[in-house]
Amino acid sequence: MTSDIWTEKYRPKKFEEIIGQKEIVLRIKSLVEKKSLPHCLFAGPAGVGKTTLATIIAKELFDENWKPNFLELNASDDRGIGIIRNEIKNFARTMSLAKIPFKIIFLDECDSLTRDAQQALRRTMEQYSRSTRFILSCNFSSKLIDPIKSRCSIFRFKPLTKENVDEIIKKIKNEESIEIDEDATKILFEYSQGDLRKLENLLQSTSSVTNKITKKELEEIISFAQPKDVQEIINLALNKDFQNAKRKLLNTMLNQGLSGLDIIKEIQKQIINMEIEDNKKLEMIEQCGEIEFRLVEGSDEFVQLQSLLASFTR
């Protein structure tokens, strides 16, 4: 079944279709051909092909039978030890149905697993290595504990180059019969930073508005998706309008489903780019740090953010 969501539609189905990461693809391909796959760790930025490569491995090994032999889990949605103890163990416990003597567990974004979960994973990888291969993916391998890294063959994915990105844009342009001008191509690369998922989502949402994609159209969609509200909250507070800043804060958090940490990260980013007196800027950043610490320690998001806003009104 082909999908109409572009991130799926243009996801490579074979090793040869993968753009970039040439050496990694070659090495993996020979491992798959010999049917002797070690545990793998794919490290690298988002949207460069880690998930894609993992699914291709499964497809090549198991043919059309790949789905029951491939478990995909995303650690950033369930970061606790439960994911290891339940889902992974249950899947790993049974033997593979195919000719290949092992099944594959793909654990995405595993740098967001807690330390406890990583410790649990380390044992599980050993216990079930006869029946299962793990493919772990992460953005930063430094966030994984050493025992896990030592059990895996590590593949470091590189960010996609401008040429890689242009190649994909060209492909989509022809396939979808849309027009993308030179400036827009540049913006697409700058915005996506080589993250294809980001690029394809932006391109598809823009093309749902118009067939002729220019710099202007792209910028409109980008700014629509960015939180302007946070800037407004900061401005209200700086204008000493505490009541409205507070109201806007609550509405923004609730309507967009943002957590306190999401908000404070955004506030901090915005302050850095604001044109205010340096000492004031420094003071505000210092406050942000204190409040972010309190949030991490488990204090009430709304109360702490309010106190941040109140400090801005001075």
Add this chain to the structure above:
Amino acid sequence: MWTDKYIPELKEIPHQREIDLIIQYLKEKIPVLLYGPTGVGKTTSIIKIAKDHNYELLEINASDKRNKSEIETLIGNATQQLSLFGGKKLILLDEIDGLSGTQDKGGIAALTKIISKTKAHIVMTCNEIENDKIKSLKKKCKIIEFKPNTTQEISLILKEIAKKENITFKDSEISSLARRSNGDIRGAIIDLQVNSTLENNLDLTDLSNRENKGEIINALTLIFKSKDFNTTSQSLTNIDLDPNECFLWIEYNLPKEYTKTEDIYQGIKKLSKADIFKSRIIRRQYFRFLIYQSILMTAGVALAKKEKYSLKPSYKKTSRLLKIWMANQRNHKKKLIAEKISIHTHCSINHAIKTYPHYKKFLVKKSIIKQLDLSDDEIEYLNK
């Protein structure tokens, strides 16, 4: 608190006939059960009897754990030992209808057994005599009713206090206060104190009836209008509301009362400190932090203002919880959609939620709706 400052002497309590009965039964070592609504003087009477008749008072109230073994040890010990000062011991079991079914398991049964076996000076109090929990207990003791105080009785006491505090008042206002209290003399004294905090003048313009909401509003008035540490830090002690709920009340109404930015800043700063202690209580399971939490959110907020504000806004209940609930309902649909995107496109749910504004633009395509198997509800949400 004036309720402590003007605690009456034994002969000043309106329930003289009941007090004589209690003294009589105590002499005969017959257990007594007092019942009546809150604030009519049950506990005060006992405290004063103990003082005037040389009993050493052992008070066990709802704040103590009162299960079977606790009660057996406490009362058992107390009845068997002589008082340290050679006097008699008087055991007061306050609010026995507040014995918890789970936490204080077996408490009532143990109590019933003990009072039928041992001869001791025991007085119990409760609000509801028809409570099923104390059915068996009732048979074992003498029951004395404390009727609500009459309006005249309360008026007299209020006038007495007002004179001592140099408050100017009209007779009609005092009797109005007394009437609204529904016989609750403690409540009436608090109302008197709260409504005369502004310039020693009794002003009843927005006094509400004494119920839960009234109590918290009185406490808020105390906190926002006063700058006195002792009065404000005690303001939440007699309130029948969870401290966290009180916190929400204070937080919501603070910027309505305080309008100067510096006052808001100092006030919220204290609230955020109180909140930190709240999270520390949860993390460390160390409940003494509650003291710091409650002082910071009451006296901390009260002392945050430079000057008192003369305007009095009408304090309201926070709408934040309702808003959160409604948003959760809305975001729940978004999350369901994000889950489907996540499975379909191999990305995390978190990522799908963050990129939702993009997806919103093209998910409504018919073929995609089918591929994601979106429900009618979810389609409706997308189109909003």
